[in-house]
Amino acid sequence: MALSPRKIIVEDRIAPLDATSDQPALFDGTTRLYMSYTCPFAQRVWIIRNLKVTRLKKLKMNKMVAYTQTKTDSDYTVNYFKKFMNQIFERVLLLNTYSSMASPIVVEERPALLDATADPPALFDGTTRLYTSYVCPFAQRVWITRNFKGLQEKIKLVPLDLGNRPAWYKEKVYPENKVPALEHNGKIIGESLDLIKYLDNTFEGPSLYPEDHAKREFGDELLKYTDTFVKTMYMSLKGDPFRETGENIDCSMFRSIKGEIMEDMTGMFFFTAAPVLDYLENALYKFDDGPFFLGQLSLVDIAYIPFVERFQIVLNELLKCDITAERPKLSSWIEQMNKIDGYAQTKIDPKEIVEIFKKKFM
Ligand SMILES: N[C@@H](CCC(=O)N[C@@H](CS)C(=O)NCC(=O)O)C(=O)O
Structure with a gap:
């Protein structure tokens, strides 16, 4: 049905208020809809208001007009959504990197350092142990790999006090007397770069080396x-x-x-x-x-x-x-x-x- 222009209320849009605008006479009995012309949530209320206004005025306004009057410039909307979607894609990319790839976050208490007075653990009892030092950057490489692959339960940290190392470490565990060293399947493996590769290839968890x-x-x-x-x-x-x-x-x-x-x-x-x-x-x-x-x-x-x-x-x-x-x-x-x-x-x-x-x- 064709619309009669006389029956349509066409409102001038009020200029949006910004930080420099005066406030309206608040709570003076006026009913006000605080909104933004570009906000789809506000637009819902605006459309309903327009429909109600036409009813109050007893005008036979086409319902669609109540809506079309609230529409934003389509270029603006397209650009707005492009920006919004880009932000989402960026976040998805980061989430892919940090969340889906990484294992769930486990917050561990750091075990106490073992010094010269400490007894050795029950060596070669089947437990996988990472002999480490909290201050050693080489050992930290292996520690990060273990955490990222979600192996906190599988690989136990054994932190040593490097300044006052237990004698059993050199004698029974790792004659090189350095950290890091991994006790796994009855053997000891050293060297941080070899160890991070070993962890990545031997244990489950997200792969840390691309196929490409x-x-x-x-x-x-x-x-x-x-x-x-x-x-x-x-x-x-x-x-x-x-x-x-x-x-x-x-x-x-x-x-x-x-x-x-x-x-x-x-x-x-x-x-x-x-x-x-x-x-x-x-x-x-x-x-x-x-x-x-x-x-x-x-x-x-x-x-x-x-x-x-x-x-x-x-x-x-x-x-x-x-x-x-x-x-x-x-x-x-x-x-x-x-x-x-x-x-x-x-x-x-x-x-x-x-x-x-x-x-x-x-
Ligand atoms: N090339 C070794 C270096 C390990 C290393 O130098 N660790 C130091 C601590 S950051 C260490 O154990 N030093 C004890 C020492 O040399 O006596 C690796 O990559 O694992």
Whole structure:
């Protein structure tokens, strides 16, 4: 049925009130609908109001007109939904990374440290044990992997007091006398990088290494580079890059500028550490399906984070250097890592980290 324009109430829309607007004469007997022209919830009430108004005025208004008068510009609506959907997709991507991939959050009490006076556990009784130290970044790699895979029940933590280690550890458990070491199926396995791979391949839980060939290849390269990264960063703190050179480190760059920068510890740090930090920054551009080195969280992120965490804290505290300055990818990677529970639970007090470094390097 065609509508007669005379019978339709067409209201001028009142301009929306913003932070600069005066309030209406509140509670003066006027009935007011506080709403927004773009809010679908408010729109429901607005439509009903329009329908009621037409009834009160005894006008035969087409019901659809009561609705069409409330519609928002379609471009605005499309853009609004695009923005909204993008936000949802971003969240889904992050949820995929942190929730569906990670095992449910388990909050553990940290077992007490075993020192020289402590008895050994019932060795090789079938219990899987991770011999660890809460302050050791190598051991932290394995601890994060265990947590992320949801193996808290399967792998028992045995934390040692490294400064006052029990003699039985070297004699009966791990002759290398280092942490981490894993007791599993009657054998002891050491070396953090081997251990994180072992945990990932041997135990259940989400896989921490992608199937994709290009990602695996790049992952292998990055895992190999951890050694260079760690040695170079430690070296930069020792102040003299020639005292201890890692096998793979090209120091030629430092040699040419050595004269000008040797007195300046901060300059020394920058010249030594910048290339390896830039290596990480550039590596983070390689895959764009997530904020991590191989897109999604993997063993590569776990291998680097305990060290990056320490260097960030210590350099900030002692040299007032921000390792993430002008390294946006590194900055957002650290931010994303901090959101992962299995990692957050393994952190120690930053003050303790600074003290350890001071003792070692200052
Ligand atoms: N390459 C080993 C290094 C382990 C390591 O150096 N652990 C230190 C603690 S952070 C340790 O046990 N040090 C005791 C010592 O050297 O006596 C790994 O990746 O697991």
